């Protein structure tokens with residue numbers, strides 16, 4: 052990418068900025084979605100950049116999207132923080148979540164202005180709400196154990212912090228992360244809110260310690276693997292001896308990979324009555340959020356259901 056400047060698009064183009072974009076299911080699903088949205092002329096184009104690419108590369112990509120009339124916008128994965136840090140001044144406007152999280156996952160054009168948004172709080176939030184249903188925490192008294200404190204964990208905390216109904220907010224969220232820096236960043240975000248949720252921050256990368264944190268949860272608690280372990284890196288943040296809470300909810304944010312954490316949850320005795328979910332709906336929500344911004348095409352629940360169905364067919 053550094054030596055080959057981006058070619059000018061010859062058709063309306065939706066860019067996908069990632070690391071190994073050709074392996075994403077989105078490449079196959081995108082044309083089906085464009086058909087369903089009545090925009091079959093829009094093409095998908097992946098831009099692969101190394102993790103933590105040089106700032107100049109991010110600036111070239113953002114400038115290309117800004118300057119090319121046929122470049123409609125982009126979905127950004129992995130580079131959400133670095134791209135914004137390198138190219139902040141090339142944007143005309145940011146959505147409120149981009150400012151709060153300091154990352155950009157959606158690049159759209161609105162009346163000539165380049166607009167950056169963070170979509171994880173909405174996409175992750177919609178997925179979590181669908182898994183839990185309304186008033187979950189009031190109904191069950193469950194708490195939340197969030198393994199990992201990266202971008203998606205921060206987005207989920209933001210979502211729960213902003214829940215207007217007390218019954219949709221857990222009494223306590225325990226966040227575990229390997230490095231201290233991510234916990235500090237999360238705490239700084241949480242401290243911007245006046246909240247009744249108790250946050251406990253635990254710096255740890257030992258699976259046995261995570262098992263202990265799991266064992267201390269009340270029944271019906273929600274356990275989320277946001278570490279990337281089981282896809283980005285091997286293994287699980289828990290040991291095979293971990294016992295999930297009775298009637299608990301187990302959510303693995305990924306839908307592909309070895310998914311060891313998901314396997315551990317599915318291997319629990321059926322008497323524990325767990326609800327176990329993967330990250331497929333999160334993936335579809337994430338894409339549909341960005342497509343709605345870039346194509347200026349609102350996606351209502353019925354249309355989302357259709358897009359989800361089309362995606363499932365090529366999963």
Ligand SMILES: NC(=O)c1ccc[n+]([C@@H]2O[C@H](COP(=O)([O-])OP(=O)(O)OC[C@H]3O[C@@H](n4cnc5c(N)ncnc54)[C@H](OP(=O)(O)O)[C@@H]3O)[C@@H](O)[C@H]2O)c1
Nearest residue numbers: 199200201202203228229230233256278279304330333334
């Ligand atoms: N289905 C979807 O559409 C979807 C959407 C969003 C995210 N995801 C997936 O969810 C995962 C997390 O995404 P993200 O954006 O939040 O990633 P991220 O920003 O890289 O965060 C991962 C965090 O987990 C921590 N971590 C890694 N191993 C750990 C361990 N053993 N114990 C404790 N903490 C550990 C990392 O700590 P350090 O600070 O030490 O590195 C990092 O802070 C990724 O695999 C991503 O693919 C899926």
